[in-house]
Amino acid sequence: EAGVAQSPRYKIIEKRQSVAFWCNPISGHATLYWYQQILGQGPKLLIQFQNNGVVDDSQLPKDRFSAERLKGVDSTLKIQPAKLEDSAVYLCACSSWGTHEQYFGPGTRLTVT
Amino acid sequence: KNQVEQSPQSLIILEGKNCTLQCNYTVSPFSNLRWYKQDTGRGPVSLTIMTFSENTKSNGRYTATLDADTKQSSLHITASQLSDSASYICVVSGGGGYQKVTFGTGTKLQVIP
Numbered sequence: 001e002a003g004v005a006q007s008p009r010y011k012i013i014e015k016r017q018s019v020a021f022w023c024n025p026i027s028g029h030a031t032l033y034w035y036q037q038i039l040g041q042g043p044k045l046l047i048q049f050q051n052n053g054v055v056d057d058s059q060l061p062k063d064r065f066s067a068e069r070l071k072g073v074d075s076t077l078k079i080q081p082a083k084l085e086d087s088a089v090y091l092c093a094c095s096s097w098g099t100h101e102q103y104f105g106p107g108t109r110l111t112v113t
Numbered sequence: 114k115n116q117v118e119q120s121p122q123s124l125i126i127l128e129g130k131n132c133t134l135q136c137n138y139t140v141s142p143f144s145n146l147r148w149y150k151q152d153t154g155r156g157p158v159s160l161t162i163m164t165f166s167e168n169t170k171s172n173g174r175y176t177a178t179l180d181a182d183t184k185q186s187s188l189h190i191t192a193s194q195l196s197d198s199a200s201y202i203c204v205v206s207g208g209g210g211y212q213k214v215t216f217g218t219g220t221k222l223q224v225i226p
Contacts, residue, residue: 004156042117042202042216043157056213091156101147102204102214104156 002026004105006092012111018080021108023092025073031055033102034067034077035091043091049075082112115140117205117217125223130193134220136186136203144207148177148188151200151219160188160201193224 005024013019025032030051035043046065048056051072060067064083069075079086089107117138126132138146145164149157161170161177163186170177174191190197203217 040218040221042218044216045214093156101159101162104158106154106156109154 004092004094004103006090006105006108008108009106010109010111012113013082015084015112016081018078019082019110020076020078021090021092021110023075023077023105025075025092025094026096026103029094029096029103030072031095031097032069032075033091033093033095034075035093037089037091037107039088046077046090079110082110084112086110087112115205115207115213115215117203117215119201119203119217119220121220122218123221123223125225126193128193128195128224128226132190132193132222134188134190134201134203134222136188136217138184138186138203138205138215138217140184140205140207140215142207143181143184143205146177146179146186146206147204148175148186149202149204151202153199157202190222195224195226198222198224 007022032049034046037043046060047067049069052069067077089109091107092105093102095102120135147162148160151157160175161172163170163179165181168179176189179186200219200221202219206214
């Protein structure tokens with residue numbers, strides 16, 4: 001079974017620029033999560049999809065962050081414009097229907113200068 | 114408020130020694146508890162998962178315990194190896210909402226020769 005793929009692995013941008021991250025979950029896993037993990041902290045849920053519908057986006061800074069999951073498979077997370085405090089690792093995870101076991105991708109490390 | 118607290122925040126042990134990491138949670142209703150290992154620069158990988166009725170689960174040199182009455186869990190690592198150096202994150206599912214999870218901030222373990 002292939003794992004969760006994310007790209008890019010690393011990204012450096014200047015503040016006020018835009019950036020997008022891509023995630024390809026495990027085939028058949030209906031639930032997809034985006035997390036933000038700041039250095040030294042645990043992951044913080046940004047948004048949760050069930051197929052292509054949003055289940056929870058209560059902690060997503062909607063003035064600058066957006067995410068979509070077209071066709072219920074791949075997902076993209078966008079930040080526009082980026083701030084210094086957005087520097088973090090962005091993790092994508094997925095789980096299959098009815099389970100709580102989450103499988104994580106390698107993450108994208110974002111540095112905002 | 115759903116919370117997961119871990120202790121210690123960081124730990125340094127000698128190779129070959131044992132150690133125990135702690136996790137206290139206030140998530141209710143409780144569904145399950147997982148311990149993840151996160152190597153530097155990688156996404157978390159699941160070590161163990163326990164439901165309400167399970168009070169111990171082993172995975173090689175890792176043994177997790179759960180006391181659902183006191184809402185405490187521990188992860189015991191036996192005969193530590195250098196490759197055990199990582200962050201260990203306690204994750205609790207439940208607390209209302211579809212497949213809602215709460216992450217602890219993790220314990221950073223360093224095993225030295």
